[in-house]
Amino acid sequence: MTSAWDARPTPPVRRIRGGGEAEPAPARRPQRVQLIEARSQPRDEGFTWLGVDIDGAFALALFLPMLYLSQWTSLGAAAIAGLTPLYMFVRRERLLKTLTPRAFLLLLPAVALFSVVWSIYPKDTLRHAVELGITVMAGLLISSARNQMAVLRGIALAYLIYMVHSTVAGGHVVVGVGMGGEAFSGLTESKNLQADIASCGVIVTTVVVVMALQRRAWMWALGGFAAIALDLFNVVGARSAGAMLGLGIALVAFAVLIPLVYAGKAVRAWLTTMLAILLPIGALSYQALSQALIGLGAAVFDKDSTLTGRTYLWYRAADLIREHPILGRGYNAFWVQGNTDAEGLWQYFGIDGRDGFTFHNTYVQTLVELGWVGLIAFVLVVGVGGVFLIRRFVTKPTVPLVFWIGILIYELVRTPIEVVGVLPFYFSTVYVFGALGAGFKRERGRPAASVHAAAAAIATPVLVSVTPQPAATDRWGRPQDGRRALRLVQSRPEDGR
Numbered sequence: 389m390t391s392a393w394d395a396r397p398t399p400p401v402r403r404i405r406g407g408g409e410a411e412p413a414p415a416r417r418p419q420r421v422q423l424i425e426a427r428s429q430p431r432d433e434g435f436t437w438l439g440v441d442i443d444g445a446f447a448l449a450l451f452l453p454m455l456y457l458s459q460w461t462s463l464g465a466a467a468i469a470g471l472t473p474l475y476m477f478v479r480r481e482r483l484l485k486t487l488t489p490r491a492f493l494l495l496l497p498a499v500a501l502f503s504v505v506w507s508i509y510p511k512d513t514l515r516h517a518v519e520l521g522i523t524v525m526a527g528l529l530i531s532s533a534r535n536q537m538a539v540l541r542g543i544a545l546a547y548l549i550y551m552v553h554s555t556v557a558g559g560h561v562v563v564g565v566g567m568g569g570e571a572f573s574g575l576t577e578s579k580n581l582q583a584d585i586a587s588c589g590v591i592v593t594t595v596v597v598v599m600a601l602q603r604r605a606w607m608w609a610l611g612g613f614a615a616i617a618l619d620l621f622n623v624v625g626a627r628s629a630g631a632m633l634g635l636g637i638a639l640v641a642f643a644v645l646i647p648l649v650y651a652g653k654a655v656r657a658w659l660t661t662m663l664a665i666l667l668p669i670g671a672l673s674y675q676a677l678s679q680a681l682i683g684l685g686a687a688v689f690d691k692d693s694t695l696t697g698r699t700y701l702w703y704r705a706a707d708l709i710r711e712h713p714i715l716g717r718g719y720n721a722f723w724v725q726g727n728t729d730a731e732g733l734w735q736y737f738g739i740d741g742r743d744g745f746t747f748h749n750t751y752v753q754t755l756v757e758l759g760w761v762g763l764i765a766f767v768l769v770v771g772v773g774g775v776f777l778i779r780r781f782v783t784k785p786t787v788p789l790v791f792w793i794g795i796l797i798y799e800l801v802r803t804p805i806e807v808v809g810v811l812p813f814y815f816s817t818v819y820v821f822g823a824l825g826a827g828f829k830r831e832r833g834r835p836a837a838s839v840h841a842a843a844a845a846i847a848t849p850v851l852v853s854v855t856p857q858p859a860a861t862d863r864w865g866r867p868q869d870g871r872r873a874l875r876l877v878q879s880r881p882e883d884g885r
Contacts (some may be wrong), residue, residue, distance in 0.1 A: 444538030451546035510692030519812030527821035547589035583628030675772025716759035773824025796823035
């Protein structure tokens with residue numbers, strides 16, 4: 389970087405003999421500084437260790453045990469519980485600054501933890517509430533990571549590994565269709581879980597492919613297309629109405645939002661306003677939408693009108709909610725072995741393992757466990773976090789933000805027939821709170837050097853003023869040479885800038 393100075397001697401201050409006031413030196417224009425070849429340097433994106441991006445490695449290591457949780461059981465839970473604090477330690481320098489604006493998102497885990505006070509099974513509530521807090525924290529960490537591209541690649545790679553294994557070694561389960569039939573369940577005994585995993589794989593891999601095409605990373609793009617085809621094969625084979633509907637809406641959102649990344653702010657603001665109007669309408673029409681979803685499942689997959697017994701579950705849950713309407717029975721304190729009501733429902737549905745069962749409705753599940761206090765906390769967190777997420781997309785749109793909006797839409801669409809965002813060590817909970825946390829500033833890397841940062845800030849010729857500084861003295865009182873200070877000033881119109 390070189391500079392050319394238009395240096396002129398500054399006329400001294402003239403004094404009038406006879407006690408008159410000092411006559412100020414004539415005003416002069418600031419001296420011109422011409423900066424040439426000022427090149428900005430990119431920020432240091434992400435943590436790296438031995439050439440491996442830590443953000444991407446954490447995302448991969450976090451999602452693999454979540455996807456394999458039904459197979460790895462306690463080992464998978466221990467891996468998740470250990471990885472999250474370790475990643476927090478790696479980011480310890482800026483962790484507090486990153487999490488402070490997102491602190492209100494911890495309201496739901498806080499209510500779950502506090503429910504130990506009135507829980508009918510306090511030990512189970514305490515354990516699962518801590519696990520929920522770890523899961524929520526994991527979501528906030530990955531959405532605030534420096535290198536979002538590495539995070540999404542790590543997640544997509546985890547899904548690819550699981551889906552290849554699941555497709556090769558997976559099995560089928562009998563579903564409640566009119567004439568009898570089977571659905572692909574992969575490595576689990578739940579076709580809905582298999583469809584959920586495959587749908588999330590499509591969503592995250594689609595965004596990875598878009599970013600790969602932008603960067604001309606052809607290997608990632610080709611691998612992504614193959615992974616999407618495999619995921620879609622599993623979605624169709626699992627025959628899950630909720631997963632297919634949510635996936636369809638999420639992909640439509642992608643088709644609308646990705647072009648908006650490159651559109652003007654006014655266009656994004658207009659569409660966001662329309663969305664803000666439609667969301668309350670959709671919330672008020674929740675009952676009608678859930679009934680429409682049930683009808684879709686019955687029509688497309690030839691299911692019975694109860695969606696494989698869900699309506700009976702909700703009927704029983706209504707009685708349970710009336711018994712403890714305000715605070716509920718305690719977080720994760722219903723589906724506990726030994727609970728008479730839970731044992732009866734397990735027996736009715738033929739759940740021999742007596743584990744991994746829910747009310748298949750987010751709001752019903754929350755009301756049973758945490759009452760209206762918990763449901764209000766959940767709705768408040770999703771509502772406020774969603775507003776910040778949309779606001780950030782309008783002001784600073786990016787392709788990763790499109791992913792977080794799309795995955796949040798996918799999860800919320802499924803809330804009437806699945807439990808989403810309130811289960812511990814479940815990837816859907818990570819997605820929901822990761823999306824809500826993405827509405828705030830993410831952690832930034834430090835500039836490579838202060839010189840480069842200055843060059844990036846001043847990339848065009850500017851004007852500066854040169855101000856003489858009074859002569860200084862050393863510690864023995866001896867005068868030192870005067871100095872001049874440079875101060876950036878606003879360019880005037882006649883300067884042509």
